[in-house]
Amino acid sequence: MxxxxxxxxxxxxxxxxxxxxxxxxxxxxxxxxxxxxxxxxxxxxxxxxxxxxxxxxxxxxxxxxxxxxxxxxxxxxxxxxxxxxxxxxxxxxxxxxxxxxxxxxxxxxxxxxxxxxxxFGKYRDPYTRKEVPMTTAIPTMLLKTCTYFIPGLLLAILLSILVALWASISRRVGAVLDGIHALLVGLPDFFLIVLIQLAAIYATKILGHYVLLIVQVGERTPFLIPFLTIALIPSVTIYGTLRVAIARELGQDYVVTALAKGLTRREVLVSHVLRNVLEDVLAILPRATTLALASMAVAEAICGIGGLGGFIILPIYQGITSMSAICVVLGVVAMAFHILYALLRKRFVVRAEEAARP
Structure with missing residues (x-):
């Protein structure tokens, strides 16, 4: 208690x-x-x-x-x-x-x-010029944001784990992926988002027809650009943490023993190492989620999306009489994910002192 x-x-x-x-x-x-x-x-x-x-x-x-x-x-x-x-x-x-x-x-x-x-305040709709209560707008904003935030975060976790395992299985692939990781770490979030937008524009130009939505138009909301942004940026952080954690585990005695008994490197990574780096994954997820929220806000601002992040940053939505209501909602969303990760750590991570109890 x-x-x-x-x-x-x-x-x-x-x-x-x-x-x-x-x-x-x-x-x-x-x-x-x-x-x-x-x-x-x-x-x-x-x-x-x-x-x-x-x-x-x-x-x-x-x-x-x-x-x-x-x-x-x-x-x-x-x-x-x-x-x-x-x-x-x-x-x-x-x-x-x-x-x-x-x-x-x-x-x-x-x-x-x-x-x-x-x-909880009001905001003036930039299209209809009518004042809308925040109690009506916040659920709509939250739903719009979650449509790409949650899938993007899940993809980031899955992608980073798979890529980290792949890099650990093949040293040659690992060297290439580590180089790409070092490059992505040094690039600002907005630069990556702009690159994704430019790729969509050039794809449209080359193919000669509409490919994907780049900015919000009325009720039509871009999905792929914020989704890829949220998936890419946190996965860079998770990947770096996993690479260090896996390298640490590969030097442990149980790995040497398992390899000496004839198990392949892939079998050891999947059956033993992955389970032992779970705590490292759950430890980095709160920070990765915070990065995902920040990336979401930047992506919404660049794409003109009226989600939670877009309402805070975009000038057309600055007529909000109570900006703090949206900031508090974002804080509650982040805290909800932190609580979830804490529960997962308590459920799946076995500590030495707990295992030693009779």
Whole structure:
């Protein structure tokens, strides 16, 4: 029970940290948080406008400056534009950006109040220009992301294990694969994604007809590019770990004994070594999953996909009133995989102290 409580506490602290960090941009202010500037025609006076905006106060009638409740400048600026007689409404820029802990605290507190009342923010659909509640959008985003994230991660695990075994069976193949691995380790994620996109474009050009979707078009979402990206990048990490683990096991006495008894190198790897490097696989999977999530976000941004990662990065989706809700969902997804790996380690990895018990 103590162990479960410790892990629950760690998970809660992690989610709180994600929530606070996802709001860090609110700390940097470039506009007055309690003022708006309006331009009106003769049909309405500043006094009348102030009365129609509860909580506002006239600061400069000629300049059209109004004081509004702290932090409500965007809300009041939008509301002012809906009032008849208002020609223009705008926020008031600061002379230079400042760091405001007060506004950061106000934003965090306001979001927490919304979360407690079931309001997780909204975003403006770039195609219909309508505001959509995040409670409706997040399940759709999560489903879209999982359609290529989970298959890509599973392929990464299977591919890296098979390739590592192949490299360990044949020294010549191993030298080639290790060279490719060293090259891929040094390449940035976005460069690999761009190479995959270019390959699709040139394939389309050579074949003379449409091959695969490169960017999201309406409801049509690219699959192959994010799928290959998620499969390729984590598999590089898993492959490197497995190569080291297999080399370690091949130097153990039981391998030498098995080879001396007439077993082939392939039989020893599949029957004995693979089972003993399972702990290494499960140990590297949390890091590989984190890399897969990061690669997913980059792939969605480059392909213009409105998944969990795309909503955080793409400029067309930056009208989200509560970005932290998506960041927390991503954190929950990562934690769910970490819990799964912990359960698998407890189920399949036998520790020496457990085996020694009567």
């Amino acid at each position: 103590k162990s479960i409580g410790r892990w629950l506490l760690l998970g809660a602290i992690t989610l709180i940290g994600i929530f606070l960090l996802s709001n860090i941009r609110q700390m940097f202010l470039s506009v007055q948080p309690d003022q708006i500037k309006v331009t009106v025609n003769a049909s309405i006076s500043m006094q009348k406008l102030s009365e129609m905006l509860p909580g506002s106060k006239i600061l400069n009638e000629k300049g059209g400056l109004l004081e509004v409740p702290y932090g409500k400048f965007w809300e009041y600026q939008g509301t002012a534009m809906t009032i008849k007689g208002v020609l223009r409404s705008a926020v008031v820029p600061l002379e230079k950006p400042i760091i405001s802990w007060r506004y950061y605290g106000y934003t965090v507190q306001d979001q927490l109040k919304g979360f407690l009342h079931g309001d």
